[in-house]
Amino acid sequence: MRAFRRYGYAGTSLDTLTRTTGLKRGSLYNAYPGKRALFVAALADYANATVGHVERTLSVAADPLAGVAEALRRVARAATSADGRHGCLLANTAAELGARDAEIQAMVAAAFARLEAAYAGAFSRAQQSGQLRADADPATIGRLCVALTHGLRVLAASGAEERELQAVVEAALGAVTRYAP
Amino acid sequence: MRAFRRYGYAGTSLDTLTRTTGLKRGSLYNAYPGKRALFVAALADYANATVGHVERTLSVAADPLAGVAEALRRVARAATSADGRHGCLLANTAAELGARDAEIQAMVAAAFARLEAAYAGAFSRAQQSGQLRADADPATIGRLCVALTHGLRVLAASGAEERELQAVVEAALGAVTRYAP
DNA sequence: ATTGTTGTTGACCGAACAGTCAAAAACAGG
DNA sequence: CCTGTTTTTGACTGTTCGGTCAACAACAAT
Numbered sequence: 001m002r003a004f005r006r007y008g009y010a011g012t013s014l015d016t017l018t019r020t021t022g023l024k025r026g027s028l029y030n031a032y033p034g035k036r037a038l039f040v041a042a043l044a045d046y047a048n049a050t051v052g053h054v055e056r057t058l059s060v061a062a063d064p065l066a067g068v069a070e071a072l073r074r075v076a077r078a079a080t081s082a083d084g085r086h087g088c089l090l091a092n093t094a095a096e097l098g099a100r101d102a103e104i105q106a107m108v109a110a111a112f113a114r115l116e117a118a119y120a121g122a123f124s125r126a127q128q129s130g131q132l133r134a135d136a137d138p139a140t141i142g143r144l145c146v147a148l149t150h151g152l153r154v155l156a157a158s159g160a161e162e163r164e165l166q167a168v169v170e171a172a173l174g175a176v177t178r179y180a181p
Numbered sequence: 182m183r184a185f186r187r188y189g190y191a192g193t194s195l196d197t198l199t200r201t202t203g204l205k206r207g208s209l210y211n212a213y214p215g216k217r218a219l220f221v222a223a224l225a226d227y228a229n230a231t232v233g234h235v236e237r238t239l240s241v242a243a244d245p246l247a248g249v250a251e252a253l254r255r256v257a258r259a260a261t262s263a264d265g266r267h268g269c270l271l272a273n274t275a276a277e278l279g280a281r282d283a284e285i286q287a288m289v290a291a292a293f294a295r296l297e298a299a300y301a302g303a304f305s306r307a308q309q310s311g312q313l314r315a316d317a318d319p320a321t322i323g324r325l326c327v328a329l330t331h332g333l334r335v336l337a338a339s340g341a342e343e344r345e346l347q348a349v350v351e352a353a354l355g356a357v358t359r360y361a362p
Numbered sequence: 363a364t365t366g367t368t369g370t371t372g373a374c375c376g377a378a379c380a381g382t383c384a385a386a387a388a389c390a391g392g
Numbered sequence: 393c394c395t396g397t398t399t400t401t402g403a404c405t406g407t408t409c410g411g412t413c414a415a416c417a418a419c420a421a422t
Contacts, residue, residue, distance in 0.1 A: 006280075006281075007191070008189060008191060008192075008276075008277050009192075010188070010189055010191040010192035011189075011190075011191035011192075011277065013408075013409065013410085014409075014410060014411080015408080015409085023370085024370065024371055024372075025371085025372080025410095025411080025412090026369090026370065026371060026372080026412085026413080027369070027370055027371080029410095029411070029412075030368090030369065030370080031369095034410075034411075035410065035411085085279070085280040086276075086280045087275075087276040087279075087280075090339075091276065091335045092276045092277070094268075094335050094338040094339040095189075095267075095268040095272065095273045095276055095334075095335065095338050096189050096192065096273070096276075096277070098266070098268075098338035098339050098340065099187075099266040099267045099268075099338060100187075105338075105339060105340050106340075108339045108340075109339045109340045109341075112336065112339050112341075136352075137348070137352070140345075140348045140349060140352045141352055143336070143345065143348075143349050144329075144349045144352050144353055146332070146336070147329055147332025147333055147335070147336055147349055148325075148328055148329060148332055149332070150331060150332040150335040150336070151327070151328025151329055151330070151331040151332035151335075152328055153276075154272045154275050154276065154328070154331040154332075154335075155293065155324070155327070155328055155331070157275040157276050157279035157280060157286075158271075158275040158279050158286060158289045158290045158293050159279070159286050159287075159289075159290045160290075160293075164321075164324065167318070167321045167324075168321060168324050168325045168328055171317075171318070171321045171322055171325050172325055172356075175353075175356035175357060175359065176356060178356065178359040194378075194379065194380085195379075195380060195381080196378080196379085204400085205400065205401055205402070206380095206381080206382090206401085206402080207382080207383080207399085207400065207401060207402080208399065208400055208401080210380095210381070210382075211398090211399070211400080212399095215380080215381075216380065216381085
């Protein structure tokens with residue numbers, strides 16, 4: 001998972017995978033029919049882990065909008081960590097393979113849909129408690145948050161500092177908050 | 182340029198490049214010292230073309246905020262075109278090589294900085310004409326727009342439809358507009 | 363201890379990889 | 393028309409690619 005995130009699918013060779021896993025060539029091919037299947041398994045694991053993390057952050061928070069703020073701030077922090085500079089495996093995969101591999105594109109789309117639904121749920125709850133205008137569409141604002149997180153990761157990959165990304169997050173939160181009645 | 186955008190740096194072989202350019206191997210190596218240099222040239226061309234396009238869109242518009250709206254709507258449209266599904270070469274490169282190749286990362290960062298400055302300029306003009314609150318930071322909102330465009334391209338690469346992305350753009354524009362006094 | 367099963371290993375394969383080069387072709391200026 | 397330079401070409405290099413395989417070790421059940 002880490003290798004694919006660092007080097008991309010095409011950029012990760014079987015030699016790299018044997019080195020990073022400690023397993024020899026044959027063992028890998030005994031467990032998975034080929035490089036692509038191994039990648040799909042890694043992608044599925046990554047998706048479950050990261051999406052689950054966001055879902056938990058959003059559901060744990062007492063205040064739904066505070067949960068959104070916490071989730072976005074975490075992305076800004078994680079994206080600028082040493083590991084995070086390599087981007088999000090889901091987003092990287094969408095860029096590298098999304099337009100060419102239907103099955104992988106569907107996996108990525110499903111993960112993004114879960115993320116969007118998690119954010120949308122928070123905004124929906126915010127509406128019910130009167131923190132957000134009733135005419136705002138939670139799904140669209142949720143998708144806006146997902147797009148923003150992907151954008152943050154791209155900026156981080158190009159070298160942006162955490163401070164800059166946190167400022168962007170605060171600006172976005174401020175704009176969304178103004179959607180309050 | 183098109184090949185690198187479709188298949189990524191590692192995924193584009195010299196054979197692919199000879200096929201798509203019509204030039205034979207030796208001619209390419211006569212013009213550029215190697216694959217990386219050829220990629221750098223393609224990346225520079227792409228950056229100038231796309232950044233210049235956005236700069237023109239923002240500078241031509243009579244109303245600065247209308248220019249921003251036009252630029253973002255164009256991204257939503259372009260990202261969902263057949264070609265656009267392969268993402269932005271700058272963003273794809275940031276994800277694939279940004280964290281490992283300092284020179285390329287600097288090129289990408291410079292292009293992003295130009296984009297940010299173009300948007301920031303529009304917001305700055307909007308402030309002067311009273312369309313935007315004076316306490317808003319044009320640079321940060323500009324960066325927010327850049328992040329948003331990258332996020333839109335990622336969503337498009339995962340299969341999102343133009344209608345969905347346009348809705349996100351309108352939501353973002355609505356939020357920014359509420360920054361008006 | 364002996365089996366049948368499962369997992370591991372390193373050598374091996376043809377194909378594709380980035381990069382090289384001498385010869386031929388195209389072109390320029392006089 | 394000739395000559396010196398620049399471009400183009402296709403065959404070639406060594407290396408690395410994803411994938412295969414028979415031999416071997418580990419192990420649980422009898």
